[in-house]
Each structure stands twice: as structure tokens, then as C-alpha cells.
Amino acid sequence: MKKFLITFALLIPLSLPALPIEGEITVWCMGSEGNSIPALARDFERENPGVRIHTQPVPWNGAHDRLITAVAGNIAPDVTQLGTTWVPEFAAMDSLLPLDSMIEQSPDLNKDDFFPSSLATAVWNNTTYAVPWYVDVRVVFYRSDILEQAGWDHFPETWEELERMAAKVTRDLDGDGQTDQHAINVSGRDEALILPFIWGAGGSVLDDTNTRVIIDSPETREALAFYQSLFKRGFTTKAESGQIDQFQAFRDGYFLSWITGPWMVGEYERRLPDLEGKWKVAMVPGKKTRSSFLGGSNLAIFRQSKNPGLAWAFIEYLSRPDVQMKWYQITGDLPSVRQAWDDPSLSKSPTWSVFRSQLEKARAVPAVECWEAMAEEIKNEMENLVLGGTPPGRIAEKLQKSLERIMDGRRSGEGNLARRGFLLLVLFPLLLIAGIFILLYRIRHELTSWRKWITPVLFLLPVLVHLTLFMFLPILASLFLSFTDFDIYSIGDWRKTSLVGVRNYLRLIMDPLFWQAVFNTGYFIIFAGPLTIGLALGAALLLNSPKTPLKGFFRTGYFLPVVTPLIAVAVVWRWIYSPRHGLLNWAIGLFGMPEQSWLADPALAMPCLIILAVWKNFGYSMVIFLAGLQAIPPAVYEAASIDGAGRWHTFRHVTLPLLRPTMLFITIITTIGYMQFFAEPYVMTEMGGPQNKTLSVVLYLYKEGFRFFHLGYASAMAYTLCFAIAVLSFFQLRWAMRKEAM
């Protein structure tokens, strides 16, 4: 039988007409792969004259959203690199070409060539939608020199050993009360760091068939407790990546080990040449097994591809062991094909053999399309675990419940929109026509004198057409969406959408995260609003006093933050708030205050963003206040002065009342702007961390809409927000008018 199969397999490629390898395709690659892929594309073009490979680099952050919008917009590339966790999602959207038959027919490719956990990331519902391109696996990088001095000739292999080692090396070297040598550096937010511990204890998120949530187990609880103890006992730093310079910290021995990926080998060799020979890698310590997190990237073909033959040929080429080796030499990406690992440059190296052993024991995240949402829950609970100190048992229970809810939320089959669609098709135009008729009827008297108003209408027409297209229709479209369950399944096939009435709105009211976002937004407005306005008014008053020199100079300085792009100033503010070697820690250090972890600290993160927002925005209000102040005629002040009014009296009873209109305008503008508070946490706190303490309503909306593509739910949130803004502005106006009247 086996022999027969092999013969059969050999025969197929001969018996089938070869798919044509000609024409051109577009290939999207993320991050640094995007910059390196042209080299291989040129080689491939040389081997296959007449073909053209267009490569397109895509930044990792935003890549997921970009791919989804590309699929929705029918402008997806032929071949794309996909993060290992993304395959199920894009397969569920029915956007990827199934590759099983192509792999079976391929003379060069065999499923056994790949590491099993790596191949598992490319399979969804028993169908293979991608081919592993490269793998990465997290291992421990550690300072062998310092550990050796402390009496450890190898990195701990078990948790008990790790604990003993950590207790010994975690120290306050200079005696200032701050730990400046941590045993390890694990994250309170990255699920790739906690999963190895859960797996290592023998626990798992889903069962083997990926259908049942089994995260609440004694094994998981044990792993969570251990992970929590790393934080409780101060063995790990509390800084998240991007908040400290990891290289510098590793060089200084601020932390002695951390779990990270193979890309760090090259980075260390290049950027820390002075540390050569002082660091080593080791497998992740375990309880039952030394598991780790397997990631990497797969290659997939979109259904939209017009040239799947060439696309497949290119994927086959990239999977050839010699090409995989070449790719490794260019980028350092580890081959997904086992044969490539026999190359002496990998098999003979002590570093890479550790990776190879870890690869065989590593696991990937379960291949389910709702993984992103699950990972989000895990991240949130991780923060509660390490920052909030919630007991592990409680965390495990909560995770079990929330992950089950996500699993149950998956749908299949037809929605009811197609069936009820005809109703809408009739109703919607009817309503529209009725509306126009009512309108025309109401202005019928004016219609006879059309000459009078045809001119203004012509002036208004371009604006009206534009706003209808880009504002009113989209607003209506998303209003409609808010009554449906439109999500990624609908993007693949709109018939899977159902009308759900007000269910999205009901769910919103019951969603604790939404209320957390409302609270955060309120917190932000209540502090940032008055601070911005107060600072602006103060600065304006000082600048307005007649004897102040260099007015223009100061005004310019205060206004500078207003004109600069947030994304650009965020770079420097991230450094200002960096927990290590950050400017703010340096500044408070001058006053002898202890270092803080700022954006990583749940209590401080929001104040940090408030300061940033006040800094960025007060200049705008100040300029408007200045204008308001200058409009107050000097005679008024003279009169006050003659009446013997003091400075405070003049301000309280002359300046302030005359400034009221300006004040009202600024208050409304600032409140509306701050209610839509979004960009600051988007760029500064990795989408609303820590512990969702900086998650704003608009950010939550964005996440639901463009990360998880729950467009129906997100639209409902958008409308709720609109409503809130309208109500608030209304009351502000009413309040102001009442005061005016008094």
C-alpha cells in the first residue's frame, strides 16, 4: 500500500499538466522580512525567466488590520506572509486557497518535512491553508558570566532550580533600596511568555481537538501561581518591552535572563559585541516538560490571486532546503524545513542546537479563528495576576468562563440577512422616497421662487455631494451595521450576516470592559479637561499682562506641541516615561525620589497620558483665550481701576464674565475632543494597557472593529458614544445659558 502510494505520488506530477510558471505576482512580507525578500525574489526570477515578483513590505503593527482591509477591499496580494496565529482567522473569512492537493502533488514538499507544532499552525478545520516559512521559538537568553560567579554552571532546568537561582542573584547592588539585578525579565502582558509555563506544568488552553476550553486545571493554577510569584518576590523586572532599552538593561545586568526569540542572537552579536562569550541560551525551565512558545510565519495564497500557479511555485521555491538556508543566512530566520537544520552552520553550533531541541518540544497556540480575542482575555488576566495580585484560582476560573464565551460566540451557517434582506431592499428606498416627498411638500411655497435660492444651492452643491458620500451615507451604513452581527465571517460571505435588533446595544450595557472604558474616558476628561483649560487660561493671563517681555516667543513655544504629529512626539514621550534610563526618572532622581515604572504602572499610566495630553493641547486653548482677552476693551479695566477694584476682583468680576463665551467654546471643544481620546493610548500604552487602565471608549471601539472585526458591535458602540457626546454638549450649553440669564 505504502509503495503504491509513493509510486502514485511520483506519478501525479508527471501525469498532470504543470501549472504555468509565468506572469507576475505580488508578495506581502512583514517587518524586516519585507526588506530582505527582494533578494530571493530576484534569484527566483533568474531561475524562471519571464516571471516577475513584486514584493511589498508591510509593518508588523497594523499588518493584521491591513490584510483584513485588503481582503475586504479585494486588493489582497497573491502570496502573503501570515503570522502563525492568523491562519485560522483568514481561513474562516474564506480568503485563503486550500493547499492540501498542491502539497500532495508537489514533488519537493512533504508535510513530514515540517516540525509538527509548526505545521499545526497552518491547518484549520482539517484543511491546510498555508505552508510554514520560518519558525521561531522562545528560549532563555542568560548572562552566563554572572550566573557562573553565583555558582550556576548551567541555566536552571526546573522551576525549583529557577526559584533557588533567582533568590540568590536578585539583588540590590548599590544599597539604595531598589533592586538593580533581576534574575529574569518576564512580561505581565505578553501571552507568549505565560503559555510556556502553563504548557510546562502540563496544562493547556484548549483540548486536542481545539473544541473545548480546558484552561481551568490544577496544572494551570500551579503555573499561574508560579508566574505570579516571580513578580511578587521581585525576581523579574516590571518593565514591558518598548518601555526600557532591553539591550542596555541586559548589558548592565539589570536582568540576567529572559525568554525571547532567535532574532535576538543576531541582535546581540551586532549590538552587544562587548558581551560576546558572556551570554548563552538554554531551554525554558519546566515542571513536567520544558515547553516553549513556537511562532514564526507561514506563507499563504489568497483566493483572489489571479496567478495561483506562480504563487505556489514561489512558495515551493522558498521551502527548498537550500533556499531556506540562504534565507537563514540573510535574515537569521530559522528554517521550517527539517532537512535545512542538518546544515553544519546550524547543527554544529551550540546556540542553535538548543533552539533545535526546544523546537521539538515547543507548542504553538491553538489554531482557532478567535485566538486574537482569546489572547486579549489572557493578556488582561495576566495583568490582573501580576499587577493586581488576583489569586491564581480566581484567574483560572475567569479565563475558563471568558474563553468558553468566545468559543460559543463562533458561528457557522447562514445568517438571516439574506432572507430578511428583501424587506430592507423594499423598505429602505421607500423610506428615502417618502422622506424626499415630505421635504419637498414642506418647502413647496419656496419652490415657486426657485430663482431666489438656486445660487446658494449651487454654491452649496459640491459640499453637499461630498458630505453625502463621505459622511452621511457612511454614517447610515454603520447605523445599519449596528443592528447586525457583521464580523469576519460576513467579510468572507455577507450572507452569513444576521439582523440582531438591539442585541449589540444590550450586550454593550452588560459589557464590563465597556464600562471600564467609559470610566477611563471620564477620568481622563475630568482631569485633563480642567488642567488643559486652567493652564491655558493661566498662560494667557500672564502673557496678556502688558509688561511681559518676549510675548511672541513664549506663545510660539507653548503652541509648538499643538502643531506636531502625535505619532512623532510619542516617540520621545515613550522615552521620557521609560522606567529605566528615562528622562522623568532621571529628573525625579535629582530630588531623591525612587524610580517609577510610569506607563507600566496601572495607577500611573493614566496620569502619564493626561500630562501628555495637557502638554500637547493647552497651547490651542491658550491662543483662543488670548484672543478673547485682547477683545476686552482697555476702558473696562480703567473703569474697574478707578472704582478701586483689586487685581483679584478685577479678574473675578470683570475678566471672567467677559470671557464666558470663549470659556464656553473652549469647554465644549475640549470635552468633545477628549471624549474621542484615542491616539495617546493607541501609541503609548499598547492599546490601552496596563490592566486596561488606559482603554478609552474610542480605543475599545477601534479594537472591536478593526482588530476583531466585530463591526456590528463596534458600530453600536460608536452610536452610543455619539449620543453621549450630544447629550453632554447639550447640557453644557444649557448650563451656560442658564448662567448667562442669571
Place this chain on the structure above:
Amino acid sequence: MRDYSLPARISIMAILVLLFILAVIPFLWTITTSVKTEEAIHSWPPKWIPLPMDRGHYGELFERMSFARNLLNSIIVTISVTAVSLFMNALGGYAFAKFRFPMRGRIFGLFLLTMMVPAQVTMIPVFLMLKSMGLLNNYLGLVLPGAVSVFGIFLMRQFMMSIPDSYLESARIEGCREFRIFLTIVLPLCQPVLAALAIFTFTAVWSDFMMPLIVMHKESMFTLPLALANLSGQHTARWGLLMAGATVTILPIVVIFLILQRRFIEGITMTGLKG
């Protein structure tokens, strides 16, 4: 008003200077770090003077990456959106300010209401529409949606209301056509508010991140904020390189602001914003 006493004046100065330092320091830090050597960047306590200078980061940005092209994209997009939207908003504002027509108040109110709608609401429908028009990866894909702003219409209307009707009437009596009146009389009178709105639009478009993110999918079409986000994603802690990218993004807008700031402040003062 009476003069402040000397100590009061000194303390006012002190506050102003302190505020100035706080407002400006992040920019100084950005610019100086961008020309520091790697060694100086990592020195602790921080080094404020970037000597010796190292322009390597800029070399990397412009030679190995596509920042020159991204800069050009930003300039093209920003200038076109500003020019087109100025004209369109002026048209709209003029209609509301100087003419009576049925439902004027309601239409204007409806326009103002859209200012409260978060941009995220319209994003997906707008994206699908641009795609069906084939405008993705195209400058027009950014220029078209940005061509009208309700805030701009509002601003223009407020200002134009202050233009006396008699100017327009006398032109009409002389037989001037309506569009000519708009071009030759109204627009020149609006110069201050046009300048203010121009700078306003310019800064907003220059800083915009969301629209380019969904419209531009090719690196050669990225605007600077996108390119910078791309850079931060790839090199998380390479402060020198990131700061150089931030400087390239910040500097043009700052220079323009410094040159035109007087107009901007005049413009804001003269629009009815004060009440």
C-alpha cells in the same frame, strides 16, 4: 491696569520660562538625540549636548529606507488637501453666511452634528467606497475624503458673516456675476481666515495617521507618520534612528508654523471663535 511690582514680575517671568522649557524640551531632546552617537544615547545620566555629532541615523533613513519618498508623499498630500478643502469650505461657508434658502438652519445644524461623530464610524464604509473607485494607493484616496471639513465650513461662515452685505449688493448692482463676486470680493476679504484654516488643515493632514493607514498599502506611498510607525514597529529601542524619523516628521511643520504663526493667531482672533 496698574503695573506689577518687581517681585511679581520676576515670578511671572519665572513661571513663563519654566512653562516654556517644559513645552519645548521634548523637541530639543528629539532633535539632539537624532544626531548623537549610539554611545552618547546610552550614557547615563543623559547627555544634553550632542557632541560629537553623528548624522548616521539620517543617512540610514534616507539611503537605506524610503524616507525621502515618504517626505515627498506627505508634502504632496498635505498641500493638495489644504488647497482643495480651502476652496470647498469657502464655497460652503459662503452659501450659509450670505444667502437665505429653505432649511438653511437645519442643514447647517446637521453639518455641525457630524462634528460629534467619531471618525471610526465612517471608516469602513469610506474604505469600501474608495476601493470601489480604485483609489487605494493613490493620492486621490486621501485628497478626496479630506476635501471638505465641517469645521472649515463653520469657520468660514463665521468670518464671512462679518463681511457687510453692502459690499456684495453694490457689486451686484454693477452687474457682477455671483461666482465672480465670490472670487474677487469675498475670497480676498477672507485672507486672514483662509490663512488660519490653511495652517489648521495643513497640520491636521500632516499629522493624520488613520486615513493613510487604511488607504496606503505600499511603502512607496506611505506618508511620514505611517513610515515612522513602521520604523517604531521594526526598531523598538533604537532611539537614535527613531528620533531622526520623528525629527523629519516634526521639523517641516514646525518651520512652517514659525514662519506663519502671526497669520495663524490673527486668523483665530478674527474668526468669530471668541464668541
